[in-house]
Amino acid sequence: MVIRIQVLLYLLFYLAIFALCVWALIDLLRRPPAAFTSAGKRTKGFWGAVVGVSTAVAFMAIPAPIGLNFLPFLGLLAAVGAIVYLVDVRPAVAPYTRRRGPRGPSSPGGW
Known part of the structure; x- marks a missing residue:
């Protein structure tokens, strides 16, 4: 029973890392160069390579029924690439990204 819970938590942990990497990759692709x-x-291009490789490695680190179970500790390194992008780069490039949608006096932050 305990082993099944551990395996499930292990799987959920690596799926969360993969989801984090996919989120970082999608956000990166939406930003202008x-x-x-x-x-x-x-x-x-540099950040695309970092986050793209992180996403691929995170997928390969997922346990065998879903992923490839290829050197699971590399999944932790993949999380580092995505976290650095999301915590450092994403907030820095956000002000330079053009937002779409209505901008009127009633919208928050509208000018």
């Missing part, structure tokens, strides 16, 4: 250089961060 000029936002990265304007924010003083590396290029979008």
